[in-house]
Amino acid sequence: MILILVAGISAFAQPIAVNPSGVNVNSQGATTVFLTFGPIPPGYSPAEAIWCGELMPATPPAIGLQCVPTTIFGSLPARLNRSTMSGMGGFTDIMGIPPSVARRAYQAAQAGSSSSFFYVRRFVSASGPDQFVNVTCRMAGGGARVPFSLTNVDLKTASGEPILFLNGGEKLPEIVADIQYNGMGRLKGRWEFVQPGEDPPSDRDLLTEATLPIEQRGTQRRFSQISRFNHFLPPTGRFRIKLESPERVPIIAAGQYMLLLRIEVVDDKEGDSDLAALGVGPGIVNSGAVASFPMPTLKFFVSAGDGTPAGWAQNAQILPKAEAQMEASAPVVFTWREMANVSVYRLELLDDDGSTVLTALILPPITQYRAPPWLYDKAAGARFRWRVAAVGQNGERIAESTTRAFTIK
Secondary structure (H helix, E strand, C coil): CCHHHHHHHHHHHHCCCCCCEEEECCCCCCCEEEEEECCCCCCCCEEEEEECCCCCCCCCCCCEEEECCHEEECCCCCCCCCCCCCCEEEEEEEEEEEHHHHHHCCCCCCCCCCEEEEEEEEEECCCCEEEEEEEEEEECCCCCCCEEEEEEEEEECCCCCCCCEEEEECCCCCCCEEEEECCCCCEEEEEEECCCCCCCCCHHHEEEEEEHHHHCCCCCCEEEEEEEEEEEECCCCEEEEECHHHHHHCCCCEEEEEEEECCEEEHHHCEEEEEEHHHHCCCCCCCCCEECCCCCCCEEEEEECCCCHHHHHHHHHEEECEEECCCCCCCCCEEEEECCCCCCEEEEECCCCCCCCEEECCCCCCCEEEEEHHHHHCCCCCEEEEEEECCCCCCCEECCCEEEEEEEE
16 A cells, blocks of 8 residues: 555656756857756646756655755746746746846856756646746857747838838838847748738737747738848857848738748757657757747838829828827937839928928938927927928929927927
8 A cells, every 4th residue: 555655656756857958058149049848747837937057956746946046147038938838748938047147157267166057847736736847057158059939030221110100002121120139050931911800910920939838830921921031140149131032022901011031940959859759749949040039020001002102192291190190308300201213202390380400401211300409499399391202313292291280298
């Protein structure tokens, strides 16, 4: 009877393992690693995940090694937590190390501590002992021996506009994606776009394919494809991708469009996770180009107006909006839509009586202007009107917007 009871307790408290159990991480910035825990005993679920500099035996009846409280560097932020149950009793965890944790670990190493630190995930059960499972994080540079992962992606136009406004039939401007990464490898993927009337993608749809458990890969919703890319990224940490063939985007219907950057999984030896070694799957999961955040999107709005001067004049102005109430403490920034074959834009600011207060000439492709500081000092409580004109090569006005009013409080 006693032997049966002991055997039952031992089976229930079967230790949970992790693969990989040790990884190289960037000591000077963020790192993302695909981890697999398992097998997860029935009734167990994941709890918090913590980084620390030292380990100690867990307090009985808990199993494994837990963090020494005085050496804790931080916990996994909720916004980076992409963990999920996976496979045959496995658990996929995306270990996204924030730069703040890497900095604290580096400072501790400078002060004489070990150059390695630990990631500890706790698993809990209502009827069994807590289990602590740790991964050794070896500090290195962000070079070739660190798992290939994306740490930041910025999708924008060449002029830096966060949102685009276009007329029907107008082509997209130059669009680029600035990528920060660790390791080295091939960056494979595609550009897609969401058309007016389609449901927008979810955060899960925007994750890189390598961030998903193996059984969920290939299940993300797909949209109309513009082009594909396949680039080799050397261990330099930064890369820029340009949208190729923007003319393939059919900008016809009026409404909101959305440009998507979709990243596919690639082989990466430094980030492989062996399911077979844990007994939760048939083999190795590749996780090259893993990321702990959804890829950004770029929205652009197409108006019903055409690209003619008359169409531009009707929809030229973007900000400030009509009858906007502007704070005196904040700068006034005028923005308008781009027009082809323009040599200069002429911005005019009028007071409420129609007298010209300010005139500015702006060279394309710039389509915004920040009002000078003296305007804020004298304009509190004043009402203004503004308009912008497109001037051609011979100095003639091709088109002129309507006059729009706003007030500085």
